[in-house]
Amino acid sequence: MLINSITKQYSRSVALKELSFEFKQGEIVGLVGSNGAGKSTLMKIIAQTIQIFNGSVEGNSSVGYLIEEPKLFSDKTGLAHLSYFSKIYGNKFKISEYEELLKSLQLFDVLDKKVKKYSLGMKQKLGIVISLLNNPSYVVLDEPTNSMDIETSLEVLQQLKKMANKWNVGVLISSHKLEDIETICDRILFLEKGTILEEQQFSNKNQYILKLAFDNYADLATFIDHQELGRIIHSSEKTNTIKIETTAENTEVFQFLNQLGIKLIDFTTEKKTLRNIYMNKVRGEYHDI
Numbered sequence: 001m002l003i004n005s006i007t008k009q010y011s012r013s014v015a016l017k018e019l020s021f022e023f024k025q026g027e028i029v030g031l032v033g034s035n036g037a038g039k040s041t042l043m044k045i046i047a048q049t050i051q052i053f054n055g056s057v058e059g060n061s062s063v064g065y066l067i068e069e070p071k072l073f074s075d076k077t078g079l080a081h082l083s084y085f086s087k088i089y090g091n092k093f094k095i096s097e098y099e100e101l102l103k104s105l106q107l108f109d110v111l112d113k114k115v116k117k118y119s120l121g122m123k124q125k126l127g128i129v130i131s132l133l134n135n136p137s138y139v140v141l142d143e144p145t146n147s148m149d150i151e152t153s154l155e156v157l158q159q160l161k162k163m164a165n166k167w168n169v170g171v172l173i174s175s176h177k178l179e180d181i182e183t184i185c186d187r188i189l190f191l192e193k194g195t196i197l198e199e200q201q202f203s204n205k206n207q208y209i210l211k212l213a214f215d216n217y218a219d220l221a222t223f224i225d226h227q228e229l230g231r232i233i234h235s236s237e238k239t240n241t242i243k244i245e246t247t248a249e250n251t252e253v254f255q256f257l258n259q260l261g262i263k264l265i266d267f268t269t270e271k272k273t274l275r276n277i278y279m280n281k282v283r284g285e286y287h288d289i
């Protein structure tokens with residue numbers, strides 16, 4: 001799917017500004033950003049529930065979605081919902097196709113219960129299954145786990161990832177729970193004020209953010225000239241410090257410093273997590289050294 005220079009203006013505010021990106025079937029893309037960053041607006045445009053905007057979206061003819069609260073009928077059972085929404089899509093609901101998913105989400109045994117007896121988390125899970133009913137090529141899920149406890153949301157997301165791989169569905173998912181997003185996403189987009197501020201890819205290898213403090217500027221300069229440990233995020237000639245993003249383990253870093261004959265006066269390392277990248281990017285804390 002190609003999202004091509006989208007701008008969305010509401011009467012009082014610009015929600016999206018010339019935003020572009022591409023995502024593929026089978027890929028899981030996370031969307032994070034503060035309140036009002038434009039996440040829901042972007043998802044509604046992809047799901048075609050907002051149709052007036054500038055720019056274009058290509059390849060979004062088959063999109064399932066769960067945006068805001070799932071629209072459910074309290075007096076109908078879970079199964080009645082699945083049949084009803086399948087019918088809307090022109091299909092007959094075949095429970096055998098969804099049995100594995102429903103069981104893994106712990107919904108299978110409560111399908112004959114009325115939805116008013118469901119917890120909020122169960123309603124969200126049912127909403128996720130409904131979004132997948134039409135065999136879509138893509139689904140967009142706006143905070144699908146916000147009513148779930150930590151354990152449930154991790155379980156649900158793992159199942160979603162499994163289904164996305166099995167059915168080759170592209171998933172765009174937003175959440176304020178950064179740990180959730182980090183667990184399942186191949187790629188994460190940071191949205192702020194209607195534009196993509198940063199894109200992060202999470203590899204299977206551990207990544208670290210190193211902060212090194214040198215005794216003098218000459219040592220810092222030598223290090224910068226020779227280092228191939230990773231990407232320099234920030235360096236300061238005032239404090240003789242540097243921040244680097246790397247996959248190198250500490251022992252490797254120390255070996256390298258030994259080879260250069262440089263001694264540090266301070267060294268800290270933290271694992272690169274979505275939370276610290278988000279804090280760094282959105283709050284500008286990369287520049288706190």
Ligand SMILES: Nc1ncnc2c1ncn2[C@@H]1O[C@H](COP(=O)(O)OP(=O)(O)OP(=O)(O)O)[C@@H](O)[C@H]1O
Binds near residue numbers: 012014034035039
């Ligand atoms: N129907 C609307 N009418 C007018 N302005 C709107 C409307 N929907 C959203 N906005 C504005 O557009 C901007 C983006 O809102 P949006 O809901 O897309 O952000 P969001 O990232 O999903 O936020 P949240 O995390 O709070 O759900 C905000 O400034 C919001 O006030």
